[in-house]
Amino acid sequence: MMMKTTKTLWHRARQGLAALGMVVGAQAAMAVNDLAGGPAKNQLDLHPPVTRIASDVQDLHYIMLIICAGIFIAVFGVMFYSIIKHRKSVGHKSANFHESVAVEIAWTIVPFAIVVVMGLMATKTVVAMKDTTNADITIKTTGYQWKWGYDYLKGEGEGIGFLSTLDVAHRQMSDAGKPAGDNYLLKVDNPLVVPVNKKIRIITTANDVIHSWMVPAFAVKQDAIPGFVRDTWFRAEKTGDFYGQCVELCGKEHAYMPIHVKVLSAEDYSKWVDGKKKEMAAKADDPKKVWALDALAARGEKVYNANCAVCHKPDGKGGGPIKPIDGAPVVNDADKTKQIMVLLNGQNNGAMPSWKALSDTEIAAVVTFTKNHWSNKTGQIVQPADVVALRK
Amino acid sequence: MSAVLDHHGSHDHDHDHHDHGPLHGWRRWVFATNHKDIGTMYLLFAFTMLMIGGILALCIRAELFQPGLQFFNPELFNSFTTMHGLIMVFGAIMPAFVGFANWMIPLQIGASDMAFARMNNFSFWLMIPAAIMLAGSFFMPGGAPAAGWTLYAPLTLQMGPSMDAGIFAMHILGASSIMGSINIIVTILNMRAPGMTLMKMPLFAWTWLITAYLLIAVMPVLAGAITMTLTDRHFGTSFFTPAGGGDPVMYQHIFWFFGHPEVYIMILPAFGIVSAIVPAFARKRLFGYTSMVYATASIAILSFIVWAHHMYATGMPVTGQLFFMYATMLIAVPTGVKIFNWIATMWRGSMTFETPMLWAVGFIFVFTIGGFTGLICAMAPIDMQLQDTYYVVAHFHYVLVAGSLYALFAGVYYWGPKWTGVMYSETRGKIHFWGSLIAFNVTFFPMHFLGLAGMPRRYADYPMQFADFNAIASVGAFAFGFMQVYFFVFVVIPMMRGQGEKAPQKPWEGAEGLEWEVPSPAPFHTFENPPKLDATATRVIG
Numbered sequence: 022m023m024m025k026t027t028k029t030l031w032h033r034a035r036q037g038l039a040a041l042g043m044v045v046g047a048q049a050a051m052a053v054n055d056l057a058g059g060p061a062k063n064q065l066d067l068h069p070p071v072t073r074i075a076s077d078v079q080d081l082h083y084i085m086l087i088i089c090a091g092i093f094i095a096v097f098g099v100m101f102y103s104i105i106k107h108r109k110s111v112g113h114k115s116a117n118f119h120e121s122v123a124v125e126i127a128w129t130i131v132p133f134a135i136v137v138v139m140g141l142m143a144t145k146t147v148v149a150m151k152d153t154t155n156a157d158i159t160i161k162t163t164g165y166q167w168k169w170g171y172d173y174l175k176g177e178g179e180g181i182g183f184l185s186t187l188d189v190a191h192r193q194m195s196d197a198g199k200p201a202g203d204n205y206l207l208k209v210d211n212p213l214v215v216p217v218n219k220k221i222r223i224i225t226t227a228n229d230v231i232h233s234w235m236v237p238a239f240a241v242k243q244d245a246i247p248g249f250v251r252d253t254w255f256r257a258e259k260t261g262d263f264y265g266q267c268v269e270l271c272g273k274e275h276a277y278m279p280i281h282v283k284v285l286s287a288e289d290y291s292k293w294v295d296g297k298k299k300e301m302a303a304k305a306d307d308p309k310k311v312w313a314l315d316a317l318a319a320r321g322e323k324v325y326n327a328n329c330a331v332c333h334k335p336d337g338k339g340g341g342p343i344k345p346i347d348g349a350p351v352v353n354d355a356d357k358t359k360q361i362m363v364l365l366n367g368q369n370n371g372a373m374p375s376w377k378a379l380s381d382t383e384i385a386a387v388v389t390f391t392k393n394h395w396s397n398k399t400g401q402i403v404q405p406a407d408v409v410a411l412r413k
Numbered sequence: 414m415s416a417v418l419d420h421h422g423s424h425d426h427d428h429d430h431h432d433h434g435p436l437h438g439w440r441r442w443v444f445a446t447n448h449k450d451i452g453t454m455y456l457l458f459a460f461t462m463l464m465i466g467g468i469l470a471l472c473i474r475a476e477l478f479q480p481g482l483q484f485f486n487p488e489l490f491n492s493f494t495t496m497h498g499l500i501m502v503f504g505a506i507m508p509a510f511v512g513f514a515n516w517m518i519p520l521q522i523g524a525s526d527m528a529f530a531r532m533n534n535f536s537f538w539l540m541i542p543a544a545i546m547l548a549g550s551f552f553m554p555g556g557a558p559a560a561g562w563t564l565y566a567p568l569t570l571q572m573g574p575s576m577d578a579g580i581f582a583m584h585i586l587g588a589s590s591i592m593g594s595i596n597i598i599v600t601i602l603n604m605r606a607p608g609m610t611l612m613k614m615p616l617f618a619w620t621w622l623i624t625a626y627l628l629i630a631v632m633p634v635l636a637g638a639i640t641m642t643l644t645d646r647h648f649g650t651s652f653f654t655p656a657g658g659g660d661p662v663m664y665q666h667i668f669w670f671f672g673h674p675e676v677y678i679m680i681l682p683a684f685g686i687v688s689a690i691v692p693a694f695a696r697k698r699l700f701g702y703t704s705m706v707y708a709t710a711s712i713a714i715l716s717f718i719v720w721a722h723h724m725y726a727t728g729m730p731v732t733g734q735l736f737f738m739y740a741t742m743l744i745a746v747p748t749g750v751k752i753f754n755w756i757a758t759m760w761r762g763s764m765t766f767e768t769p770m771l772w773a774v775g776f777i778f779v780f781t782i783g784g785f786t787g788l789i790c791a792m793a794p795i796d797m798q799l800q801d802t803y804y805v806v807a808h809f810h811y812v813l814v815a816g817s818l819y820a821l822f823a824g825v826y827y828w829g830p831k832w833t834g835v836m837y838s839e840t841r842g843k844i845h846f847w848g849s850l851i852a853f854n855v856t857f858f859p860m861h862f863l864g865l866a867g868m869p870r871r872y873a874d875y876p877m878q879f880a881d882f883n884a885i886a887s888v889g890a891f892a893f894g895f896m897q898v899y900f901f902v903f904v905v906i907p908m909m910r911g912q913g914e915k916a917p918q919k920p921w922e923g924a925e926g927l928e929w930e931v932p933s934p935a936p937f938h939t940f941e942n943p944p945k946l947d948a949t950a951t952r953v954i955g
Contacts, residue, residue, distance in 0.1 A: 053877040060878040064866035089785040115763040119698035136742040146794040151731040198481035237867035248655020251728030268801040273488040276872040
């Protein structure tokens, strides 16, 4: 009888273990490799440094680890020795001492000396991190809910500006609970491009709430604060792709605004600058142009997917606190200005942010698109000139 | 639980004198003015909030078990992290220590009760509406606040009406804390038994005295910060709105001027509990009592000049960065003194390892790991890599769970027999300890690696390279949660029901202090007349 119960229990335990094994197996089934310049699978340490500062930080961290481990072993060596030897069960009688000024002074002075040494070691790096002077290229980084904007202010590439958004397919994989790919949640449409071995000064600011721009391989992290500018810098010593993410809680899509920095050789960078400038010139829209409905709606679909689909979803239905666009009264309203004003000024206390950073043509295009897509069949067309008229 | 009901007062000579036994039924608790009853209510309240906060933590860990969104949308996830933090800090850890203060301080200093008995009642009952408002904010339109427990502006300005409820709840909790602190300070300074000089006072009373001053100093600062948030939200001010000339970083300075002393508010009383337990089970007086008092005071003073180490990434000037780095590292010195004193107390003692001692030693061991990671985070250049990553999450759970919560458990096992009159089951206590210790480290140790690899905190979804450590952490978190349910069902409830071996007046051979001079369970009224104490102020001699 007893045997049987034991056997059943054992059987049950084995079943339980098998179930656990399946869960662990499912975990293993999501095969993923190291991402060069991004996180490695089960990475245990800081990212391999790509800047001088990052390698200083890594060295500092190793030194701190060694010092702390040394103190830890010494202190707890004593404690566990005492726990083993000075116990009542082995017949140890307690001693009677309970005070010693000399000992107290010693173990105040020695740790004090150790932290002074630690502080001095770090000082040089702090000063170096803060020295943003003599930059070769200055780039303004603006945090938006939930994307990054880059504007090349000074140096080679001056005048270039673009937004950098998470690939919408990754956002959908996340919602579906089906993540895939080594660069899951790190793939953006337009990476920040910089040349190798040049001092890049990053000026951060934000449009709405505080964001934070981080690239671990460069040991760079700088909050982007609305209404204020802050700066940081890096000089990448290797070409390649490097990844980071927003690290200051900025609302619901906080996990979905990655950073991708592409470091190119000087020649490749010059080529990229040329190409980008031509592309921008070609794209620069004349706000006086009068568009046909189909062409403008097609342009609007691109704008929608790059900016709106994250929250309002590709099907325009929104979800949760996000209002639908499909069938929305303001979109189907005969008065076209209503929807344009929402885009320009935002709505609901910033829950729907202002999109005035988009060009007149982009706003006109996306309004036209939403007015004539899904079940919205207004037939209305909003020309860029309409937007210009409403901008103040 | 608590005091026995057969109160005895020889009041036959004084018939006008009212019977001071407990009221019966609900009146006993609603109208409670007895420090033991109020202490009991504080502890049960704190445990309830610990369970609510724990459920939120498990929701977080369930979502993070695998990459991809499985259970919750990101907005709700942010509400979970926010409310988990607020509930654990303001609902669980702080009230639990106030519960200990209520129960133990009058007993330890030979006072008959807390100085302001009715205010004591008020400060407890204020917490109930506040807690309901806080926890109930999940059911308000727009959901619970989702701006992180630090409530950084301007994100708070985007929150729905629950943010206002949250601010109101924090105001009430702050008022409750301030009243509790005034009560504790006045009790300690005015109601000590003759002969109980300040420098003979048990360290738990000392650490609480200092903590109470910290609370009075910083709770109004928090109130100021959240009031400004409230007026920014509704009355058109722009303290933190850049569009109107406000400064979002100013919020962080004000918040952390409260927030850093706050973390010492949550750890200093824990030091006091451990300082009572280690000597008791080492059967040897606490080593360096005087230096312990000075170390506690230094930590408290230093805690006011280190706040901006939470803000290295905001972009401070280099001098600011250096000042806050040096000041922060200095805190390691008095904290180290405390650890050394505890170990010197154990050294050449005659130790036994009943459950309270296990928790206390576990505290010293695991808390110190949190101390070391704190030192690493204090180094501004390294913190540039670690700020707002899971490394920080690991760090503060090592000091708040393995620190404050472990000490609270140590205290429950140590003084529980005095409260209830019965011994807990040693086997169950040990299961609780070892289970929690292992589960805790399985949960939080891998987070150091996630942080070093750059996984940001407050993320509902993450790159797949982080998957395995997150899965391990989630398994550990559920095990840890399970151990606390075990604790309540198999340790707390039996003790409250009086099931178990009857506790002697002094269940611990080496324990010292006036609380062991009264019977177990402690009668409803103790030290109604000031006791006469011996020279060490640890024994009643008449």
